[in-house]
Amino acid sequence: MDLKNKKILVTGAEGFIGSHLTEKLVEMGADVTALVQYNSFNNWGWIDTFDDEIKNSIHVVTGDIREYDNVKRIAKGQDIVFHLAALIAIPYSYLSPMAYVKTNVEGTTNILEASKDYGVEKIIHTSTSETYGTALYVPIDERHPMQGQSPYSASKIGADKMAESFYRSFNLPVATIRPFNTYGPRQSARAVIPTIISQILSGKKEIKLGSLSPKRDFNYVKDTVSAFIKVAESDKTIGQVVNAGSNHEISIGDLAEKIINILGKKVNIICDEDRIRPEGSEVNRLWSDNTKIKELTGWSPKYTLEEGLKETACWIEKNMKYFKVNIYNV
Template sequence: MWKGKKVLVTGAGGFIGSHLTEALVQAGADVRVFIRYNSRDGRGNLDDLKSSVLDQIEIITGDLRDADVIDRAVKGNEVVFHLAALVGIPYSYKNPREVVETNVLGTFNILIAGRDHEVSRVVSTSTSEVYGSAQYVPIDEQHPLQGQSPYSASKIGADKLAESFYASYNLPVVTIRPFNCYGPRQSARAIIPTLITQALVSQVIKLGNLDAKRDFTFVSDTVAGFMAAATATEAVGKVINVGSGQEISIGELAEIILKTTSSTAQLVIDEERVRPSKSEVNRLLADNRLAKDVLGWEPHVSLEEGIGRTRLWIGEHLDRFQIGKYQI
């Protein structure tokens, strides 16, 4: 299915992007990646890939807002996985213009290039944050969209652009809406690495809202959803949730991680980590029936197993983390 297929992955230096890139190479795809340029020639999480995998990847660097470099990156590919974005919600509070320009204009550039080069599929990445606090659960794809942060608003804009390109130009686009993905290589910007790193080395774990509930999906399951979205005929033109269909509060999650790490650390509310009240998303729980019906997808890694795998990886890479620092 993938052998010899020419594929572009944007945001390949990120957490999910690096896992997707690795899976595509292992499946036999001819993979080109687009990552953000920096003067250190840093490749982000791609550096965690084995040299036997990394040597097979063509790397293009630039800025997502630059239409010319995006056009060059897309040209010649059959499938485009668009994962590149600025994803930090706290970062979007501080730098809303950069987040909107990158996420909205960047997606626009991908869609234009996909249209102009007549790609066979664009898989665009959304986020469960576009739903805001759940008005009902489980959350299906018809749930109202609520821009409760500049980040979520930027992703709503990007999603609607993808929708418009399907309707206006018949661009074969699928929008995948991941719920909280986690696993090895994830930074402490996310809650599970934040909890695990502090539990391993500290007697105090600093957190924000303990009552918020989330739906966590292990990264290998999320990647399987992306790859299925690129091949399922009935997926074209649709928005599809990829989530476990199970929820857990942050406080309950912390207790599992304390047990997994044999930690006796105390949980402490850090006001710096608490979102503005109207911006806090209190509950996210995926209705994943469409993914099951259209993609043949379902999660396979339980939360306990996934946390165990993530804990082992973090334990081997603790030097990458600034323990206890609030990372936005």
């Protein structure tokens, strides 16, 4: 499928991955509608930082995926839907589980229902590697059992199963992409890499982190966006779930040391009890098997971890105003 001139709706377009995807789609010549969560300040998130030429090429609409009438109105006339809107912070899901059900499960169902009603050509639904929980074997392929080790991951499992059910029940042309740990410019300090970099660049000699032993598979945001595009373009991905990861793992402790070396600073790492997940909720190991996405779409990551970390650090250094390094961002 050629995305040029296609009418494309991106939900969660104001966020980290969504904003990068929106920019890329505009560059490709797509007719993009960006759904941004309604707020009284008319704040468009990262879209507000776009160059005027790109910003003026996007049709921005405000709304809420939890409201079906609103979603149905916005979905009308769209050829393709990239569904990224979600509540994603794991620590906050411990505090407000029902908010995750309403946004991630009910909101996704609204997107699927509206897409069915209006005959959307393809829906790319966004999952997460957290649905796998702690690896029972590595590398993790798409047949790995799903484990709800946090209210967040449970809500995303529910959303994934709703997407699967609409494909099986209504033949809805939906593909599910399951990104592993994406990082890069515009990511908030909610995530570990900007947390480490922003604390170091602020001049701190001691940086606070949670558990250092868990291992993760990190993928640079430009590679993740490329995976979204490839999944949308390939007819082979309809009805499929595909991992998008680097096929490499690194512990949080080793990651922190790598970043410290890249930045050329001397700092100590402190384990902050407030940042540690409940014991049964911690996902100890995520390592992506990306064989399936390579076979179906030809996608593979282009950036090494070192290259991505350097670009991320450069961006954070120029945008420290977005980071409150003295506050734990849940």
